[in-house]
Amino acid sequence: MNIVVLAKQVPDTHNVGADAMNADGTVNRAALPTVFNPEDLKALEMALRVKDLMNDVRVTVVTMGPPRAAEIIKDAMSRGADDGFVLSDARFAGADTLATSYAISQAVKQLGKVDLVMGGRQAIDGDTAQVGPQVAEKLELPQITYAEELVAIDDHAITIRRRLERGTEVVKAALPVLVTVTSAANDCRFPNAHRLIRQAKMEVRMTNADSINADMDRLGLKGSPTKVKRIENVVLAHKESVVLQPTDAALNDLSATLIKEHIL
């Protein structure tokens, strides 16, 4: 069985420092630490779980990004993935989710028969949750989004518990299928020390736009229907704000005012 895990290296938006923005309002990516997108790690774990349960499973991790994204391929392989590569090319730059999903789906098509494609529901730098379903459509695969738990797997079908707006459902799909995994799924296992040492010296494979049989007009900025018209730095409109020191008298007056105005 062949499993492809889609992963992304993302800026660590939980640790955004003061220098995260340039003076002109653009993002200063160089100043941001990067991480393995958390839900993609959950997807990797689900794929590795399938590998635990079945014979002859091969897990390949695919990412798109700058050469530095090779770090997450090494990370994934140290945790148990068999192979991985980075789709890296200036011609991918400026891609929105449509152009991104096109490039990724073309790369997956070059891998031959794939039984399962898995990825995080969304990346923390965009939160759009679009690339998974878009890759599924481009590969003409059914999709199971919001997966929380692998219930069962065999050579022909997968059973998944997935999140609904209010509750969960258990669904079964024939393979091949694409699955997106949420943060509620199991945490990924830790890297294995032996694998870590082995991977330290490994060269991660880089793939460019020429080797994915792509229509160049559908890549990068050119292939992106959404355009950023305007970016505004957030300037807060100052309200008449009353600043209070936390004295008993001040808080007494404030609560009296709120009660009088029927707010409390």
Next chain:
Amino acid sequence: MNNVLVYCELSENNTIADISLELCTKGRQLASRLGCKLQAALLGAQVKNIAESLYPFGVDEVLMAEDRRLSPYRTMPHFEVLRRIIEEQKPQIVLFGASSVGRDLAPRIASYLRCGLTADCTSLEIGNHEDVKSGKTYENILMQIRPAFGGNIIATIVCPETRPQMATVREGVMKKEIFDASYKGAIIPVALGDYLDKADKAVEILSREIEEQKIDIKGAQVIVAGGYGMGSKENFELLHQFAHLIGGSVGATRAAVDAGFCEGERQIGQTGVTVRPKLYIACGISGAVQHRAGMEQSAKIISINTDPDAPINAIADYTIIGDAMTVIPQFMAAYKNNLK
């Protein structure tokens, strides 16, 4: 005519979901501005009896697909029907809820149609766009406005060349308002074909467990919200006591939810719920734009923060400079005192 289309979701008790009615309200405004019709796509097993409930929200045409295979929602049957509706009707704008259904369906549709899709918009407007490179002007297109990147910026996204222009919006972000209680629309049945058989086989639902909605802060009139600055789950307990005393509900920022201080249902902001209470008390919240997007329409805002320069203070009516863990007990004592 290229109209505005809203994809309608059904709630578990087979009524039109609130998010879809909110989108109809916004869709009506956009359609009136553009001088076109507002259409609603309604897909389900038994929807004839609820189709008319869309009219008061200003819906001109309900494109109705009724089939047992369309309920409960599954991606492939809805995808196959909706993409055919869009190909036939050629709407200029399609709106989806940013719910687990909308976020599953909309990107698949966008991919198939090769059009743009902007997620989690906080505002939708009609405007003109001049392409700087080509010098070409696009009149009356959809301005899709959303906070981006760490909340430090507000981005306006346009899709000048591709149609339809598609966007998702979170529940509670747009207001749900009756447009005209006696407004009359029409039902247009959608003919279904053999393609549903194949779509039906893709994914089978073995079981469903619907949870009672335990926490729902959307309608709360008073909200005591805590941020990462509250420090711990234990400290959040004080917010619950405070909220209980003043008859409010507890809300939280994404950072506080991610840190495990409280349940995800309490998350307020762009990726949580949007609230408009009479009073919003922000405790240890710095005020990232994503959080403010979910609460800035509160009638009165009080910020309790040790940092006099916290961004939230700029939109607060009252700012109390101090540690929430000491200010809140003082406030509670003062409140009890005034009730006497």
